[in-house]
Amino acid sequence: MPEPHQHQEAQVEAFYDHEDDVYRSFWDSSGSLHWGYFSDLSQTDPDAFPEASRRWTDLLLDRSGIGPGSYVLDIGCGNGTTAAYLARRTGCRVTGIDISGVRVGHARDRARALPNVEFRKASAALLPFADGAFTHVWSQATLYHVPDRERALDEIHRVLAEGGTLVLDDLVTPTPRVTDTGRRVVYERLMFEPGPSHQEYERALRERGFAVLDGSDLTPHLRKSYELLAERAQAAFPEHTAAYRQVTSAIDAHDVGWSAFVASKVTDRLEWVYEASGDLTLQEKYDAWSATYEEDLPGSYQDCPRTAASRLADLLGDRSARVLDVGAGTGLCGTALADHGFRDVTAVDLSDGMLRQAAHKHVYRELVRHDIEQPFPWAKASFDAAVASGVFTFGHARPPALAHITDQLREGGILAVTFRDDYLDSEPEIERMIKGLPLRLRSRTPITVFDDTPMSVLAFEKYGEATA
Structure with a gap:
């Protein structure tokens, strides 16, 4: 006896084998079967749909980073339209898979003249490829048809190379409870079960080791797609028109939505x-990491912001002082400052995602997104103290940013900064920068984080004009 999932996949295969010509007649004659992205959601012209469908492919391609050296797995390749387009547009190599033998046959016919494109009949839940074989996995309007979608996501993660990109x-x-109408006109008609919400889908990607770089709710565009498709089907397939109009009602009832994600496979x-x-x-990486950063x-690692806050508190007796938390991240240092009694703390970070997490801690008077390699948006000498934990390290803020932070301190102000010892040893510019600024070292506190990484918290006092 076949497994239940195999039986469901066989039903989907039979459906698309039988219906492919029907869909091509009013969705897209080239065989592309996915929804569209509309530059104007008030659009009422049914002929705007194919252009919107192509626009969505272009938008995904722009976000994907696919180029001449890429090797792309197109899951749910259908008739091969998108796979061929990606190969022609970028020069990448593409392997497309689909559960429908009819569609794979059409795709092979389409790509006969493209040596860098091939197609195979396969299931997304059991990918016949080696670990780490692809730089990119691409999937449009497909995974909801896979009965074991979670296994498909596991398989996608497996076949992606480290640092590879998933575009889907x-x-x-x-909604946790779909209406009876929604179940009938969406889920039963398309042969799948209600699945995750947008937030749950994003969480599932993160749990599998993906850093989610972009997540978009495209539900208004899904509705517009079905609204125009209903008009396009009217003449030849009135039964589809009736079904699609019911789908728009199900979308309005929040029974179904459409989401897109761009994610990177990141182990460490x-x-x-x-x-x-x-x-x-760096901003994009921290935006993607923000939701799971602390866990x-x-x-x-939390010894780093705690010790920085503690050293600042040792040298700054006035708990009403105005403090600048530079590179505040998710608010670990701000929380430590609050534990020491500081209440007038301003957070600055490059990442909106990190600042959103920091806002939940309710320890900041103000949160500001700012690139600290540029002058701060306040007058000089606006703060009594500043702390920068995890900011000056490999691949992060360059040493000259330290001058902008120092400018924000009043005379006598306190600055606590963390440094990895190996960073200090390998970056002579940071030592030259410190010597050229009006900063007097008050203390140096050694700590060890990540089990074996020596660090130091340097606490300074600002003393007037620069000496160099």
Whole structure:
């Protein structure tokens, strides 16, 4: 007897084998079957749908980082339209898989003249490829059809190389309880069960070792797609028109939604943010890491912000002082400062995602996104003290940013900064910068984090004009 999941996949295969020509007749004659992204959601022209569908593919491609050296797995490749487009547009190599033998046959016919494109009949839940074989996995409007979607995500993670990129869109279930109508016109008609919400989907990706770089709720575009598709089907397939109009009602009832994600396979997030190479900015990496930052770091790391806050408190008796938390992250240092009685603390960080996490701690008077390599948005000498924990290290703020922080301190102000000892030894510029600033070293406190990484907390007092 076949497994239940195999039986369900066989049903999906039979459905698309039989219906492919029907869908091609009014979705997209080229065989592309996915929803569209509309530049104008008030659009009422049914002929706007194919352009919106192509626009969505282009938007995903722009976010993907796919280039000539990429090897892409297209899951749910259908008739091969997108796989061929990616190969022609970027010069990448593409392998497409689909559960429908009819569609794989069409895809092979389409790609006969493309030596860098191939197609195979396969299930996303059992990918016939080696670990780490692909730089990118691409999937549009497919994974909701996989009965064991969680296993498919595991398989995607397995076949992606470290640092590889997953680009996908999928149907989601925004509500924990779908209506009877929604179940009938969406889930039973398309042969799948209600699944995760947008937030649950994002969490599932993170739990599998993906750093989610972008997550978009595209539900309004899903609704517009079905609204226009209903008009496109009217003449030849009125039964589809009736079904699609019911789908728009189900979308309005929050029975179904559409989400897209771009994620990177990252095993060691700390090593990832220290890397200077790659296409992602430091801000993008921390935005992606923000939701799991504290649980991913070992407990010993929290000694770093705690010790920095403690050294600042030792030298600053006035708990009403105005303190600047530079590179505040998720608010670990701000929490430690609050434990010492400081209440007028301003957080600054490059990452919106990190600041959103910090806001939940309710220890800051103000949270500001700012690149500290640029002058601060306040007048000089606006703060009585500043702390910078985990800011001056490999792949992070460059030494000249220390001058901008110092400018924010009044005379006599206190600055507590953490440094990895190996960073201090390998970056002579930071020592030259400190010597050239009006900073007098008051204390140096050794700590060890990440089990074996020696660090130091240097506490300074600002004393007037620079000496160099």
